[in-house]
Amino acid sequence: MEYSNFNESLLSFLMSSPTPFHATNSIRSALLAEGFVELFEEDDWVIDEAGKYFVTRNESSLIAFTLPTLEVSQSGWRMIGAHTDSPCFKLKPNAQVDRHGYHQLGVEVYGGVLMHTWLDRDLSIAGRITLKTTSGDIVSRLVDFKDPIAVIPNLAIHLNRDVNKGFSVNAQEEILPILCGAENEFDLHKMLIQQLQNQYADLSIDHILDFELSLYDTQPAALVGLHKEYIAAARLDNLLSCYVGLQALLDSNMQCPSLLVCTDHEEIGSLSTCGANGPFLEDVLRRLSPVPEQYVQAMQRSMMVSADNAHALHPNYANRHDKHHAPAINQGAVIKINSNQRYATNSETSSLYRDIAAEENYEVQSFVVRSDMACGSTIGPITAGGIGVPTIDIGLPTFGMHSIRELAGSKDAYGLYKVLTRFTQREKLMTR
Structure with a gap:
């Protein structure tokens, strides 16, 4: 998808998604339009090789996946995670x-x-x-x-x-x-x-x-700034990541088993039937790898990119950042790091992401919260701790997070889409 079409479609997605229910429905409609088959948890599943599927829970969370091969224990998954809810x-x-x-x-x-x-x-x-x-x-x-x-x-x-x-x-x-x-x-x-x-x-x-x-x-989402380089909208945290992940999955070209998970209730801890701290993702993955040993093998050959907005250095409040880890808008997505595991990034997952971004000539930034400030968290550590998948936390630099109207970079959104698309096509991850 070209840059201008990408951002115009993003604005439409934001406006059609005022609640997690509507966001999930927007994603559902996009998947159906691209030939994905809807599954229902209460039914028996018949999964075909080279198939494209999705399933929802509570109408506010969704998992979509492509299966170029049914041997996921050998290939692993390329996973992208985000959340549908906003304050x-x-x-x-x-x-x-x-x-x-x-x-x-x-x-x-x-x-x-x-x-x-x-x-x-x-x-x-x-x-x-x-x-x-x-x-x-x-x-x-x-x-x-x-x-x-x-x-x-x-x-x-x-x-x-x-x-x-x-x-x-x-x-x-x-x-x-x-x-x-x-x-x-x-x-x-x-x-x-x-x-x-x-x-x-x-x-x-x-x-x-x-x-x-x-x-x-009701104020419409818009491209703003002197050169239209910013996206101003409600619910950028985290519908921006949902949209980027969706477009990456749609353009994955069935290279590797790829999966998008967008869950509700992240803003209140994710502990619900349809939240990241609930059983939804594991339930789906175990149905696709029902043999316990093969399920573990699949997880260890997989990687999860947990995508959730990051705090850009605000020029009026520069002292709220570690000056050596102060992301700028439209200078690339941010790798989020915390030694106390508030983010799930480690040196291997970070290195993999940096390598993939370099293949796309896409800049990467790093964020570490000031040592005298508390650090937020994401679905990354919850997912890594729940299913044992190697995980990285990344995000697009944002002003005004949790405001009724947030601000992010249009170049960042498109660049992350390009990197995540390449990630879904990456056949080889780590060499052991």
Whole structure:
């Protein structure tokens, strides 16, 4: 895929993926369009050599793979891992709040949100609704209001004179979005039923049973900067990696057994049925290598690239970085290293990645957190510790991580796609 087409398609992917459910559905649609066969975990699997397959769990996590050979114990896997979730505000079960003349929504903080960035933004609602039909079936459907229907207004400086000396937001009292004034009749469930009917004309709804809905910013993703060298969008962490991994898998050309895993709940620790700290990936891999000895052999001949955004050196906050490990945007993807195993990179996986990047003439940077600061983590150590696969943690340099609108480099995204595509075609990894 060419550079301009790659980035235009990326922007469309970001806009079509306001929640993990929608991101998974976007990836699913792209795979089906390229001839991948959908598998279902409750069925028996018939896997053919030279086949292309994918499977989802909870509608929010997905594993896709290509099998040029069924002898994966000899070839191993070329794996790319990312996550579908991002920090946000999620509606509480009893979300309707009426106070002081306004209809509002009660929300819960999901993940490490930069809360103040959500103030004064044009917000919409998307997610999954589970309902009972008039025929008695229980089904789930995805919804996306698309229009800006909510806002969390800031407090004027006249009523908070010290705001610029230090700013905090109370998650219980101060982040309730406003939908409309009390002079308008409002019922949340009626609103959700109307949206379902707008999107699914043939759906006969008896009543809503439950929902998983999130707020999101309606401002479109865009290429910005004087020379359009930056990507500005919500959810770059980590839909950017999901998209890059997807395009690399689609262009893998069936050279080696290759796999993309995009899991939910990374931002809250990954411990769920569909998270990286759950059994999803191992369940799939063991079905493809049911003989225990061959499964271990496959893992030891494999490599996982855990792709998750990295912190670029912010020119206004340069002292937050180790000056010798300060990545710059559009200067290449970052190898993330931590001696306490918050990242899974080791010298061998790092060397392999550097060698592959060199084949593409693609620059590589390194990131180590300051020794006096705590280090975050990724799905990398979780996956390495869970299935024993050699793993590297990499990421694209980003400003404003966990803000409602993040900033990354368009050249970095395309370059990583080229490197990961070559990785999926790399027949020989380490020599023992």
